[in-house]
Amino acid sequence: MNITLDHYDKAIIHALQEDSSISNLVLSKSIGLSPSACLARTKNLRELRVIQRFTAFVDEKKLGIETLAFTMVSLSPLNREIANSFVQKINETPNVLECYTITGGQDYLLKVVAKDMSTYRDFIIDYLMAIPGVNRVETSIVMQTEKRTLSIPLDEE
Secondary structure (H helix, E strand, C coil): CCCCCCHHHHHHHHHHHHCCCCCHHHHHHHHCCCHHHHHHHHHHHHHCCCCCCCCCCCCHHHHCCCEEEEEEEEECCCCHHHHHHHHHHHHCCCCEEEEEECCCCCCEEEEEEECCHHHHHHHHHHHHHHCCCEEEEEEEECCCCCCCCCCCCCCCC
C-alpha cells in the first residue's frame, strides 16, 4: 500500500528521523504548521504505520559491545516449518538486531552484536547452530562503521 505524502508530511518525517525527541511545538514551528495541525499529521503518520516508533540511537561501543557481525545462515531442509521456527527463535534473541530473508546462496542475513569475539563465538556454537534446521553459518565481522543511519531518504518535490 503506497501512501502519498505532501511536503508537510515529508518535513515531519525528516525532522523526526533527525531527532525523535523534538517537541511538537518545536517541530510545528520548524515546518511552518500550527501545533494542532502538526500533531494531527504526526498522529496520522503513526496510525498509517509510516512512523512505526520513536527510539534512541545508541552507541554500542560506549556500552562495552565491541563486536558487530553480519551473519549469513542457511537452513536445511528449507521449508515453511523450519523457517518459521528459525525466525521465532531469532525474534527471541536480543543480540540479533536485524534479520532479513535474502536471495542467493544463503537464506537469512542477521545483524548481531556481542560483547567480544569470544561471546560471539559462543553465540554461534551454543545458540545459533543449535537451532533446528541451521545448516551453515558464514560471518563477516565489522572492522569499522563508515556510515550508520536509520533515516529513509524522502524524494523532494
